[in-house]
Structure formats: structure tokens, C-alpha cells
Amino acid sequence: MSDHRLMLRQVRPDDRWTLWEWRNSERIRHVSTNDAEIPRDDHAAWFERRFPQMRDRTVIVQWDSEPVGWFQLEHFDDVTRSGEWGIGLGVVPSTPGLGGALVVLALGHAFDRAGATTMTGRVLGVNTNVLAVMRRLGFTAEKGDSLLRADGSTTDVSVYHVDRDQWPAIRDRGLALLPSALRAEVAAALTADLGE
Numbered sequence: 001m002s003d004h005r006l007m008l009r010q011v012r013p014d015d016r017w018t019l020w021e022w023r024n025s026e027r028i029r030h031v032s033t034n035d036a037e038i039p040r041d042d043h044a045a046w047f048e049r050r051f052p053q054m055r056d057r058t059v060i061v062q063w064d065s066e067p068v069g070w071f072q073l074e075h076f077d078d079v080t081r082s083g084e085w086g087i088g089l090g091v092v093p094s095t096p097g098l099g100g101a102l103v104v105l106a107l108g109h110a111f112d113r114a115g116a117t118t119m120t121g122r123v124l125g126v127n128t129n130v131l132a133v134m135r136r137l138g139f140t141a142e143k144g145d146s147l148l149r150a151d152g153s154t155t156d157v158s159v160y161h162v163d164r165d166q167w168p169a170i171r172d173r174g175l176a177l178l179p180s181a182l183r184a185e186v187a188a189a190l191t192a193d194l195g196e
Contacts, residue, residue, distance in 0.1 A: 006098075006185035007065070008105065009195030011058040016047045018067055019058075022090030031127040033157075036150045059109055059194065061102065063095060071106035073114060082118040085110055087130075097178045100133040101186045104174035108190040111167045118163050125156035134160060137174055 011019070020043040022028055029035045038046075058072040069089040076083030087102040103121075110116040122144060123130045134141065144157035162170065171190070175183050 004185055004188050004192075005064050006101075006182075006189050007062045007195055008059050008109070008189050008192070009062065010055045011051070011060055011070070012196075013051065015060055015067065016044070016051075018090065019043075019047075019070065022070070022088060025090070027092075028088055028090070031124055031130070033122065033124065033147060034150075056114070056194075059105075061098075061105065063098065067091070068098065069102060071102055071109065073106075073110055073116075073119075076114065076116075080118075081114075081116050082120075083110070083116065084120045084122070086121070095182060097182045099129060100136075101174070101178060101182060103130070103133055103137065104171060104186060105189060107162060107167060107170060109194075111164055112190065113194065116164065118161065121160045121162070123158045123160070125158070131158060134158070136177055137170055139170075 020038065020040065023032070023043070024037050029037065054072075057074070057076060058070060060067050061069040061071065068091045069087070071085060071087045074084045074086055085106040087106050089099045089102065092099070107119060110119045121134075123134060123141075124147065125131070131141075139160045139162070141158035141160060144159040146154045147157050148154055175187055178186060
């Protein structure tokens with residue numbers, strides 16, 4: 001048993017409906033590129049197609065042994081070692097900074113575990129919390145194409161490219177910005193083996 005409150009583990013079959021509930025929450029849909037509700041049958045079919053190859057690409061974040069969020073590597077090319085990252089805080093815990101730590105955890109997984117050379121992230125203009133995190137981490141945004149929402153409105157998209165050589169400075173800056181107790185937890189999770 002670990003002494004740490006923050007743990008990262010591979011996605012499991014029993015996460016299927018937790019991911020569906022998180023993804024369909026109004027809060028998550030509001031900041032997702034696809035903001036439509038996902039029907040249960042569609043999610044079940046998607047999960048069946050993607051599992052088990054998603055096990056090293058979708059990581060569940062646990063706090064005090066409870067799943068609270070996830071991050072994932074998407075469109076990852078095993079030849080170029082490049083792809084995109086996405087994050088989601090499924091449950092908003094009372095731990096300040098945990099949502100912002102997801103960016104650091106996702107990039108740590110990409111560069112240190114998956115051997116990525118380049119990663120790209122996209123943040124919608126309506127996601128003011130993550131936009132602020134990206135600014136605090138020192139990222140420079142490129143303007144992406146505007147995104148049409150399910151309700152017919154549009155939102156701006158900021159695009160962030162990160163190369164492997166930028167990762168150590170981002171990691172150090174991200175850890176320094178966290179409250180001290182959470183900093184120790186994230187630092188330990190970055191170097192720990194991924195749980196099953």
C-alpha cells in the first residue's frame with residue numbers, strides 16, 4: 001500500500017461507465033471539443049473498440065484511492081513519437097491545484113513513460129481555468145481554428161506545442177506553482193510506476 005494520496009493507474013474495464021458519466025457531465029462537455037452528449041450505447045461500442053490498446057494511453061488519476069480524473073494521449077504516432085494530450089477532472093476534489101496538476105501529469109506520462117518527442121494540446125476559449133494554468137506554466141499559445149459548438153455558437157481554440165527539450169523546465173515550473181503538499185504528491189506520481 002502506498003503512502004501517497006495521488007496515484008496514477010491504467011484504465012480498466014470497470015472505468016467504462018465512470019468515464020462516460022464524467023464525459024457527459026455538463027462541466028466537462030462545456031470545455032470539450034465535442035460538447036454533445038454521448039449516448040450510452042455509443043460509448044460502450046467506443047470503449048470495446050479502444051480497450052485494451054488504450055491502457056497505456058488513458059490514465060486514471062486517483063486521490064485517496066478514488067478516481068477523480070484522467071488524462072490521455074491521443075493520435076499518438078509510434079514512429080514519430082508525437083501526439084496530442086487531453087485532460088479532464090471528473091470529480092472536483094477539495095484539493096487546490098489538482099486540476100492544474102493534470103497538465104504536468106499528462107506531459108510527464110507522455111515524455112517520461114511513452115517516450116514522446118512532441119506533444120500538442122488544445123484548450124477552448126471557454127476553459128478559462130486551463131488557459132490560466134497554461135499561461136502560468138509559460139506556454140505560448142497559437143491561435144487555432146474556431147470551433148463550432150453543438151448549440152451553434154463558436155469558441156476560440158488555443159493550440160500548444162511542447163517538445164521533449166522543453167519538458168524539464170515545464171515540469172519544474174509546474175511543481176513550483178503547486179501547494180507544497182500537492183507538489184510532493186505530483187513529484188512522486190511522475191516517477192512512480194503506473195498502477196494497474
